[in-house]
Amino acid sequence: MKKLFNILTSIGAVAMLVSCGNSGGDTTEGFKPTLDPETKCSIKVIGDYSNFEALEEEFDRFNEYYPNVDLAYEKIDGYNNNLATVLEREDKPNIFFSYTWMNGNDKYKSVFDHMEELSDSNLKLNLDSIRPSLLTRDKDNKVFMVPVFSRTYGTLVNNDLFKKEGLSIPKTWNDLLSVCDSFIEKGYTSPLMGYSLKTSSSLMNTVAYPAFLAALKDNPEAFAKANNLEQSAGVYMRESLEKVKQLIDSKRINLEECDKISDNYTKVIMRFFEGDVPMMICAGDTVSGTKKRESQSEAYTKSPFTYTYHPIPLTDKGGYFVDSPSVEFSVNKNCNDLDMTNEFMRFLVTKEELSNMASLKRLVTPTKEMTFDPVYAPFNEVSSDHTILPEVLGVKDGLSIQIRVASYRVGRKQLTIDEAIEQYGSFEDK
Numbered sequence: 001m002k003k004l005f006n007i008l009t010s011i012g013a014v015a016m017l018v019s020c021g022n023s024g025g026d027t028t029e030g031f032k033p034t035l036d037p038e039t040k041c042s043i044k045v046i047g048d049y050s051n052f053e054a055l056e057e058e059f060d061r062f063n064e065y066y067p068n069v070d071l072a073y074e075k076i077d078g079y080n081n082n083l084a085t086v087l088e089r090e091d092k093p094n095i096f097f098s099y100t101w102m103n104g105n106d107k108y109k110s111v112f113d114h115m116e117e118l119s120d121s122n123l124k125l126n127l128d129s130i131r132p133s134l135l136t137r138d139k140d141n142k143v144f145m146v147p148v149f150s151r152t153y154g155t156l157v158n159n160d161l162f163k164k165e166g167l168s169i170p171k172t173w174n175d176l177l178s179v180c181d182s183f184i185e186k187g188y189t190s191p192l193m194g195y196s197l198k199t200s201s202s203l204m205n206t207v208a209y210p211a212f213l214a215a216l217k218d219n220p221e222a223f224a225k226a227n228n229l230e231q232s233a234g235v236y237m238r239e240s241l242e243k244v245k246q247l248i249d250s251k252r253i254n255l256e257e258c259d260k261i262s263d264n265y266t267k268v269i270m271r272f273f274e275g276d277v278p279m280m281i282c283a284g285d286t287v288s289g290t291k292k293r294e295s296q297s298e299a300y301t302k303s304p305f306t307y308t309y310h311p312i313p314l315t316d317k318g319g320y321f322v323d324s325p326s327v328e329f330s331v332n333k334n335c336n337d338l339d340m341t342n343e344f345m346r347f348l349v350t351k352e353e354l355s356n357m358a359s360l361k362r363l364v365t366p367t368k369e370m371t372f373d374p375v376y377a378p379f380n381e382v383s384s385d386h387t388i389l390p391e392v393l394g395v396k397d398g399l400s401i402q403i404r405v406a407s408y409r410v411g412r413k414q415l416t417i418d419e420a421i422e423q424y425g426s427f428e429d430k
Contacts, residue, residue, distance in 0.1 A: 031347045033065045040068040041337040043344055046086060047097035047327070048079035053292075054360035061356075062347050069340060084110045087332055094341040098145040098330040100136045100390075101397035112144065116333035116342075119143035123342050129351045133389040134325050134366050146349055147325035148357060150364040151284035152379065153206045154319065155192070155312050160305035161278050172316045173243075180252035183278050190254035192247060193271065194281030195264035199408040199429055203258065203281040204244050207312060208407035210320040211240035213388045213395070226424075227396050234424025237403060241410045241417045243314060248411050253281075255412070265289055273297035275305060281312065285326055287375065288363045310378040311386075321382040324390045326363055401429045 045055065052073045059071035076086055079097065086093065087110075098115070102108040118125055119142050127135065127143060134147045162169055162179075165186055170176040183191035194203025215236045216223040226233035247253045261267045264282070269289050272280040274297075287309050294300055311319025329348070331341055347353060351367045358365035362373055372380060405427035406420040415423070 030352050031065075031350050033343070034346075035066070035340060035343050037066055038068060039066060039340060041340050042070040042072070043094045043337065043341055044091075045071070045073045045095040045329075046076050046079075046083075046093040047073070048075065049073075049097075049327075050075055054357045057360060058348060058353060058357055061353070062344055065347070066340070066343075069344075071344070084108070087111065087114045087334075092335055093332055094335040094337065095329050095331055095345070098328045100145070100325055100328065101400065103136055103138075105397060114330075114332050114334055115144040116331040116338075117142050117144060118146055118331065118345070123346065125342075125346050125349050126351075127349065129349060129354065129368065130366050131323070131368055131370070133323060133392045136325075136328075136391055145328040145330045146345075147328045147366040148348070148354060149288075149326035149361060150323055150358075150366045151326035152322050152324070152364065153210050153283050153312070154281075154310050154379075155194075155206075156272055156280040156282060156287065156290070157308050157310050158272070158275065158278055158305055159307060161275075169310065170313050171318055172313050174316065176313050177246075177250075177252065179278075180247075180250075184251070188276070188278060190251070190257040191278045192253045192281055193258050193261070193277050193279070194253070195261050195268050196253075196255055196258040196411070197262070198264075199405050201264040201283060201285075202404070202408050202411070203253065204407040204411035205404040206281050206283055207244050207247065207314070208237070208240040208403050209400070210312070210322050210388065211243060211314050212237055212403045213322065213390065213393070214314075214320055214386075215239060217388055217393060223393065226402070227394065227399050229398050229402065229425035231422070231425045234402075234406075234421035237406055237421060237424065238417060240403065241407060241420060244407050244411045245417065266293065269293045270297055272307075273300035275299055275303055284309070284363055284376075288361050290375070291362050307375070308378055309375050311382055315386075318382065318386060320386045320388055321379050322388045322390065323364075325366065402427050405429055 055073055062071065063069065076082055083096065102111060119127060127146065130147060134150060135143055136145060137143055157169055165183065167179050167182055170179045180191040194206065195201060196203055216226055222233060222236050226236060248255060261271050265286050266289065268280060268282055268286050270293060271277060311321060313319045331345060335341055351369065354367050355365045359373065362375065364370065364372065364376060402424055409415040410417055410420050
């Protein structure tokens with residue numbers, strides 16, 4: 001078991017190293033239309049984004065090949081709870097957002113019943129353009145969802161504040177503690193900030209999740225216990241929970257200030273753009289909204305500054321790059337105009353279109369040739385042994401929920417670390 005585990009991890013790491021070196025990426029030709037260009041039909045994509053300008057640009061690009069195809073995106077309220085019902089309605093969608101954590105969850109069995117097998121060779125989708133570590137395959141090696149974006153975890157850094165105060169961006173855990181103390185001495189209320197009101201996407205999880213996976217990734221026995229929600233695996237959360245507690249107890253993260261941020265996306269970004277926050281902890285999904293909101297921030301417009309996104313330096317060797325899918329697309333095999341729907345997916349799942357969409361959305365492309373937006377440039381420096389591939393490891397949603405809830409409750413002083421460890425396997429994300 002250990003040998004197989006290490007082989008899988010090595011395969012994923014090697015694939016990433018090759019891709020980062022730009023040697024071994026997708027060499028296949030780009031999209032070539034196969035259907036009648038005069039075809040008239042409608043294709044609807046549904047998801048939980050409020051808007052999706054990057055996808056709408058892809059609609060325009062696809063219309064250059066098929067000008068009579070009407071493509072539209074629709075946000076579904078209460079997406080996770082309502083998806084199964086929406087797939088059954090009369091005006092059923094053609095394509096829908098799907099997530100790895102839905103896999104194996106009984107709540108989404110009917111959703112999976114609607115999914116077309118995208119690895120079917122007859123569809124001719126170029127899945128080879130995507131990093132293998134991001135593809136979720138079932139026990140029969142079939143693929144039912146494809147990533148269109150990749151995400152990671154880290155902190156936005158106001159580079160100008162560091163220059164102003166004569167400080168260096170931290171590269172190690174001790175550097176982080178020291179630089180936070182320096183900012184506090186200079187009058188900054190909370191050197192580290194983030195969203196802290198609810199367990200979902202809280203700053204506590206953004207700190208703890210990479211550290212917890214790092215504690216498990218080279219220990220297959222421990223990982224299996226954690227994935228199976230065995231209580232004895234709770235002990236492997238200790239170091240990650242201690243880091244969360246240390247940052248909050250020392251006021252390097254001031255929860256009173258963080259609690260003023262009312263959501264983990266727009267409000268986090270707009271607070272960072274006020275210009276007085278050295279480091280804003282968030283997931284890559286939040287970073288994706290920064291470019292659009294620069295012009296919406298009066299403070300940033302008046303006093304713009306340079307910023308980059310960094311891994312949180314959780315060890316004496318730096319931070320981690322957790323490379324996992326952000327949004328994935330699945331095709332509703334029961335939809336109308338399935339042939340043209342698959343044609344659009346074949347168009348979208350090419351190196352050129354995936355990279356174009358990631359650039360517009362300011363997320364990491366899922367392609368093998370992993371070109372970073374300049375904001376993400378610090379992740380180029382993460383070593384291969386600090387790269388974590390949750391899909392290769394086989395991380396289940398239950399494991400993610402345990403560390404997410406445990407870190408939140410420890411951070412809010414609702415549980416001690418020992419109590420959280422004792423309750424591993426019993427947490428529910430409500």
